[in-house]
Amino acid sequence: MAFINALPGAVAEGLIWGLMGIGVYLSFIILDIADLTVDGSICTGGCVCAVLLANGFPVWLSVVAAFAAGALAGFVTGLLHTAFGIPSILAGILTQLMLYSVNLTILGGKSLVAIDPRANKLLVHMSDNPRSIITMGIFVAATIIGLWLFFYTEFGLTIKSTGDNPDMSRAQGVNVKLTQVLGLSISNGIVALAGAMLAQYKGSANINDGRGAIVIGLAAIFIGLSVSLKIKPNFVVSMIGVTCGAIVYYIVYNVVILLGLKTDFLKMFSAIIVAIFIAVPYIKKEYFARQRKMPSNGAKTRINGGNNA
Amino acid sequence: MLKITNLHKTFDPGTINAKTALDGIDLHLKDGDFVTVIGGNGAGKSTLLNAIAGVWKPDFGTIEIDGVDVTLMPEYRRAKYLGRVFQDPMKGTAPDMEIAENLFIASKRGTKRRFVWGVRKKDRALYKELLATLDLGLEDRISHKVGLLSGGQRQAVTLLMATLNRPKLLLLDEHTASLDPKTAVKVLELTDQIVHKNKLTTLMITHNMKEAIAHGNRLIMMHEGRIIVDISGDEKKNLTVEQLLNLFIKASDGDISDRMVLS
Ligand SMILES: Nc1ncnc2c1ncn2[C@@H]1O[C@H](COP(=O)(O)OP(=O)(O)O)[C@@H](O)[C@H]1O
Ligand SMILES: [Mg+2]
Numbered sequence: 001m002a003f004i005n006a007l008p009g010a011v012a013e014g015l016i017w018g019l020m021g022i023g024v025y026l027s028f029i030i031l032d033i034a035d036l037t038v039d040g041s042i043c044t045g046g047c048v049c050a051v052l053l054a055n056g057f058p059v060w061l062s063v064v065a066a067f068a069a070g071a072l073a074g075f076v077t078g079l080l081h082t083a084f085g086i087p088s089i090l091a092g093i094l095t096q097l098m099l100y101s102v103n104l105t106i107l108g109g110k111s112l113v114a115i116d117p118r119a120n121k122l123l124v125h126m127s128d129n130p131r132s133i134i135t136m137g138i139f140v141a142a143t144i145i146g147l148w149l150f151f152y153t154e155f156g157l158t159i160k161s162t163g164d165n166p167d168m169s170r171a172q173g174v175n176v177k178l179t180q181v182l183g184l185s186i187s188n189g190i191v192a193l194a195g196a197m198l199a200q201y202k203g204s205a206n207i208n209d210g211r212g213a214i215v216i217g218l219a220a221i222f223i224g225l226s227v228s229l230k231i232k233p234n235f236v237v238s239m240i241g242v243t244c245g246a247i248v249y250y251i252v253y254n255v256v257i258l259l260g261l262k263t264d265f266l267k268m269f270s271a272i273i274v275a276i277f278i279a280v281p282y283i284k285k286e287y288f289a290r291q292r293k294m295p296s297n298g299a300k301t302r303i304n305g306g307n308n309a
Numbered sequence: 310m311l312k313i314t315n316l317h318k319t320f321d322p323g324t325i326n327a328k329t330a331l332d333g334i335d336l337h338l339k340d341g342d343f344v345t346v347i348g349g350n351g352a353g354k355s356t357l358l359n360a361i362a363g364v365w366k367p368d369f370g371t372i373e374i375d376g377v378d379v380t381l382m383p384e385y386r387r388a389k390y391l392g393r394v395f396q397d398p399m400k401g402t403a404p405d406m407e408i409a410e411n412l413f414i415a416s417k418r419g420t421k422r423r424f425v426w427g428v429r430k431k432d433r434a435l436y437k438e439l440l441a442t443l444d445l446g447l448e449d450r451i452s453h454k455v456g457l458l459s460g461g462q463r464q465a466v467t468l469l470m471a472t473l474n475r476p477k478l479l480l481l482d483e484h485t486a487s488l489d490p491k492t493a494v495k496v497l498e499l500t501d502q503i504v505h506k507n508k509l510t511t512l513m514i515t516h517n518m519k520e521a522i523a524h525g526n527r528l529i530m531m532h533e534g535r536i537i538v539d540i541s542g543d544e545k546k547n548l549t550v551e552q553l554l555n556l557f558i559k560a561s562d563g564d565i566s567d568r569m570v571l572s
Contacts, residue, residue, distance in 0.1 A: 155422045160403070161406060165399075168402055168403055171384075173386070173417070173420075
């Protein structure tokens with residue numbers, strides 16, 4: 001029963017993290033950059049949103065501002081990487097560290113700013129899970145459709161090619177530095193948007209929000225792709241997969257809490273989930289591949305393409 | 310078309326690994342020249358092509374393409390003048406994208422990428438026609454991911470991409486070296502076809518002396534970062550592998566790499 005009661009909340013929160021996972025997918029999968037900025041930018045999104053709401057700004061403006069702040073953070077990471085030659089992992093870590101100070105400043109030196117759901121018209125809040133689920137569903141769907149269209153544009157295609165093969169992209173005249181900076185900006189913008197939604201949902205922005213967020217985003221990605229890639233390896237299905245991955249993650253997370261796992265161990269739990277999902281395909285390939293039956297000659301020609309070139 | 314003046318490049322200067330890869334290259338290509346480049350391993354052939362393509366900046370000297378000084382122009386910007394095919398078939402295409410998308414990105418080389426719809430129906434129709442000329446059955450696989458293709462097929466697609474927007478200069482760096490012999494012959498034939506049909510100015514590196522003699526109207530041989538042989542016209546036409554080998558031995562004081570002898 002307790003599980004049934006926890007389910008709507010898990011779905012709502014899962015959808016918010018699904019949005020975050022989509023942002024991480026852009027950097028991690030499409031741009032092929034392990035961008036650790038997100039741990040900071042998700043918090044920035046929450047802080048910007050909470051402070052603007054506390055100062056009486058409308059919720060839409062607060063959310064848009066959160067996106068912009070996140071995009072700016074991604075821009076900084078991109079610049080550190082492309083203009084100053086800092087390895088992308090380190091660039092993300094540096095920005096993340098900078099963001100801690102930025103976030104504290106936004107929160108006015110406090111460690112927490114509350115959002116009053118009675119004083120503000122919020123888009124999502126945990127007191128109204130059905131509405132939160134619908135709102136988040138619309139947000140996620142709009143983001144997926146927007147990105148899907150974007151990656152069919154001339155410019156979107158070059159962002160894809162940049163992550164897929166930077167050598168080829170440069171040879172074809174793509175300004176790889178520009179596409180990386182812009183890709184990271186969009187990615188962190190979406191992550192910060194998720195942060196803004198999360199702050200509304202929980203009713204507060206905390207300076208410690210977002211620690212380990214990348215791991216949850218990756219969990220959503222790996223859980224989702226482990227299924228969606230088997231169905232159909234295209235962008236929309238992958239994005240739906242990531243969203244569902246986040247929901248599954250939050251359902252499992254709630255189950256684990258109900259089973260009595262001490263909250264001190266929740267981050268351990270997140271990390272182990274990600275480790276398992278990355279390790280399993282590797283272990284299958286490394287240790288069990290040889291137990292499959294020998295390929296026949298027919299199979300071999302198929303692998304080679306069947307064509308004479 | 311291409312004018313290289315006194316080009317120098319040393320890798321890791323000032324360290325014990327310092328390596329002078331280009332040691333004063335002067336090279337002048339006329340419009341429509343098809344130049345084959347040979348030389349032992351480490352002679353500086355790839356370095357020369359990379360310098361032209363702008364992978365990094367040379368230490369000294371200038372590169373002009375069709376009257377434009379590109380010496381300091383970033384790689385992506387001078388790409389509008391150049392078509393490139395690499396030795397590694399993996400390097401020239403984006404594996405996770407469709408054949409049509411790869412061709413489309415190449416078709417926009419030298420233009421600003423805008424926020425408008427990318428591959429259109431009419432583009433696909435054109436690519437289908439072009440792919441059909443390759444005679445590899447790829448015209449029916451236009452929406453397939455390039456990663457599904459064999460090395461030879463990928464190299465053929467890369468060749469198409471390099472020449473889709475007529476480049477002022479085509480740079481081929483041992484683009485058939487990693488293919489099996491039969492496929493290599495096929496891709497080389499395609500190269501000849503495309504170069505002649507479009508009258509492309511071309512620099513083609515090969516480690517195969519026979520190929521170097523059989524293709525193009527001019528042959529240069531590199532050794533230790535310098536051009537040591539430069540043959541064109543009838544002299545090139547009548548060249549034999551043996552003569553070429555002798556030229557190499559003479560010019561390099563008998564310092565022959567195995568690879569040159571074998572091919
Ligand atoms: N990026 C690089 N960094 C350091 N050394 C390099 C680099 N590229 C080439 N070299 C060195 O420059 C020399 C010429 O290499 P290259 O032009 O690749 O020869 P090849 O004629 O076989 O294509 C070699 O000694 C090579 O080790
Ligand atoms: Mg080489």
